[in-house]
Amino acid sequence: MSLVSNSSLPPPDFEVASAFPEAGWLRQAAAARNWGAVRQYVDGLPRGTDRTFAVGVLSKVSGIETFLHDLLAAAPDDVLALTVLGAREVRIGWEIRTDAPAKQVSREQFAGLHAHLRQAEQLLIRATALDPSYDAAWAERLTTAMGLQLGQNESRRRYDRLAAHHPHHLTGQGRLLQKLCPKWGGSWEAAHGFARECLLGAPEGAMNGGLVAEAHMEHWLTLQGKERVDYLYQDSVRAELIGAAERSVLHPNFHRGYGWVTVQGYFAAVFSLTGDTARSAACFRALGNLASEYPWSDMGRDPAAAYVLHRDDALGLRPRIQMVKVPNRGRR
Template sequence: MQHTSASFLSRLARPDFDIASAFPEASWLRQTAAARDWASIRSYVDGLPQGTNRSFAVGILQDVRGVEDWMREVLAAAPEDVLALTVLGAREVRIGWKIRTDAPAENVSRKQFAGLHTHLRQAEQALIRATAIDPAFDAAWAERLTTAMGLQLGQAEARRRYDRLTAHHPHHITGQGRLLQQLCPKWGGSWEAAHGFARECMTGAPEGALSGGMVAEAHMEHWISLNGRERVEYLRQPHVHAELVEAAERSTLSPHFRPVYAWVTVQGYFAALFSLVGDHARAAACFHSLGNLASEYPWAELGVNATDAYIKHRNSALAKG
């Protein structure tokens, strides 16, 4: 590949972490929620094509400040509104996790854990109602995977919830990512279980599906858990690179790939890991696909500042790839 000049690299745009830049409907959802136009939101979500990952819409809505109060008002008038129950549950999850923070468990206080559990139990009440009314509502089951993890309900219960989700949505990338977290050692699992599940997701999905990204996420989680020299040695293992190549070529680097919800995150994992293992050609292909689109993860794991980490690895990949 032709060498990329330093002057060209210096002109590249900074990464854009706003999900609305990849999916403009996110901006519409935010504005419509701010206007408290529930009828329009319901109509939009109900009209999404069969198989669409509705966790995308719920994820946008759960970040709207005060939405929990609005959802309680909606539910007072329509107690069986599954979407409102799911948004309320998701918002409670988000509030609880902000109290806990993303710090390692040993750095989280008893008071923070108590706050997390209070909100997760409230979320569970809403989400259990949602899945009882509509057992096929994917976003509610995906949120129940997070509550299962936070409330430490165990691997078997998490897998049961995942199985209920995939009975209706077999390659649900949000659900897969959340169960993968549960299967990591930090949540009581093992690396064998995490990598095994990631491969199961990849091999069970059609060509071009995002599920291959679970292989990349599992390797990233494993790499993050290590320190210093261990990280270098981990990435030097030939099977790690081989698995990443296979997963990328079956998902975001496949000719059958289409940029559906969550693709920016998945492509980011591949870009980051190919950069870290020194496969600059494939990293460059991922960065070209992204343009300047980015999500907080995995870049927040690669340095003090996600923006700086993205720019460092992108510029290196484009210069060397």
């Protein structure tokens, strides 16, 4: 698509702290090595909160791994520290690998990735042994299972351990969904089936319906030419997307928990792609100008420009856009 826009609306805001101000505070506390304050915050989250959000924020703090190694030397049973350090090792490994297609990644880069993933595995195994209900540690173990190519059965086993304590865990479901896609050795039947299972298993108004939109977006991204154009216009696909949206983002009881910006964004994108401007506009209005990395980084080399084009199209601020080839990208 063309990435030129003269929108009069504000540009999208990809800063997570704009949607969740506590992310900024967590970064500051971690940078100041105020682990007591970090622990108090995370331990005080309401029961059922997806703690992967806080762990993800902390794992992005540069240099935190040195502090956490020292902390764990003194307190080896600190489950939160084990989990954050595991997540940090995963992040460092993927930074070494980069998001380039596999054929463009060197043997040395893959070796670096796998070395950090194996270190993460050991930390996260200890975390889940100490606390088998710790959701963020199991969610990270779904990522390491994918990166280390441990297979569909092992990924499902890990998800089942997570779901035994957290049956509607959005991050965990999203990571298993990725593993169930063909690019990671799964199938579209398995991916779409799991997304529907998550939608119907969660209460009305829950965010889990976003997995249906994500699965269709992933499927759409693998197609080319007329197949891509036709895919989202199938009656069965459009009906499933509308049903999922009405049970989640368009439901009056929609829950804006951690991850809601991503879920809303997926529906905004797929409805724009199907020409359903009314529903796409409703999603964009709910977002304001908030944005998350996905789905927009999958829709063009400039995620902000892709967001603006689809938003302005949905809101009637520009002529209908014409879709062309979008770069096919991998997912962590």
